[in-house]
Amino acid sequence: MRCFSQLSLLTGQLRQLIRIDPFAVLRCELSLKVLARLDANSLCRAAQVSKRWKALADDGDDLWRRIHEQYIGQNGSSVGGTTYS
Numbered sequence: 001m002r003c004f005s006q007l008s009l010l011t012g013q014l015r016q017l018i019r020i021d022p023f024a025v026l027r028c029e030l031s032l033k034v035l036a037r038l039d040a041n042s043l044c045r046a047a048q049v050s051k052r053w054k055a056l057a058d059d060g061d062d063l064w065r066r067i068h069e070q071y072i073g074q075n076g077s078s079v080g081g082t083t084y085s
Contacts, residue, residue: 031056040067
């Protein structure tokens with residue numbers, strides 16, 4: 001019976017830790033470094049998690065510039081009639 005009560009206590013404490021928003025405790029610079037490792041789809045999904053995550057994703061102009069450069073580099077796409085390779 002004692003083991004069950006300890007397990008229950010531990011489960012409650014872990015549940016609280018899991019709910020912590022990592023971007024709420026990390027400095028903005030570190031949060032942006034985390035987001036910078038995401039691909040375009042993952043970054044779009046992350047921006048949908050919460051208002052805080054959306055603000056971080058929208059604030060990171062470098063994030064979107066990097067993704068744009070990767071996309072153009074991979075596909076040799078054209079934008080506004082100009083072909084990039």
